[in-house]
Amino acid sequence: MAREKILVVDDSPTQLSMMRAPFEKNGYEVITAVDGEEALAKIESEMPTLVVLDVIMPKQNGFQVCRKIKKEESTKNIKVILLTSKNQKSDEFWGKKQGADVYMTKPFDEEDLYQTAIGLLEK
Numbered sequence: 001m002a003r004e005k006i007l008v009v010d011d012s013p014t015q016l017s018m019m020r021a022p023f024e025k026n027g028y029e030v031i032t033a034v035d036g037e038e039a040l041a042k043i044e045s046e047m048p049t050l051v052v053l054d055v056i057m058p059k060q061n062g063f064q065v066c067r068k069i070k071k072e073e074s075t076k077n078i079k080v081i082l083l084t085s086k087n088q089k090s091d092e093f094w095g096k097k098q099g100a101d102v103y104m105t106k107p108f109d110e111e112d113l114y115q116t117a118i119g120l121l122e123k
Helices: 012-025 034-048 062-071 089-097 112-123
Strands: 005-009 030-032 051-052 079-082 102-105
Touching: 005 012, 005 034, 012 030, 012 112, 030 034, 034 051, 034 062, 051 062, 051 112, 062 079, 062 089, 079 089, 079 112, 089 102, 102 112
Parallel strands: 005 030, 005 051, 051 079, 079 102
Antiparallel strands: none
């Protein structure tokens, strides 16, 4: 069984379920959050290895959360996948500028998400 803890963050229950499914079926411990503030609290308390993060969320958006993760000494090595419906090149640019390791767009394929995440975790 895998030991990595993965935080999945999305304000849509349907998207949250789809995002966590490939990790759970492969034995990862998955924790969830529904907005940016809850995500930051769980990052601090749970210290996940990977965060899969929606961009458009209440309270704090994914860009803000990503920037905070990568700015803090204690969390800067956490891998971040921004997974969003924002599909403009400028969105991807800003996502990478905030420190995202990977920028993926919705709709997404569960297997692609899983393989991308595994690639990041093995780095």
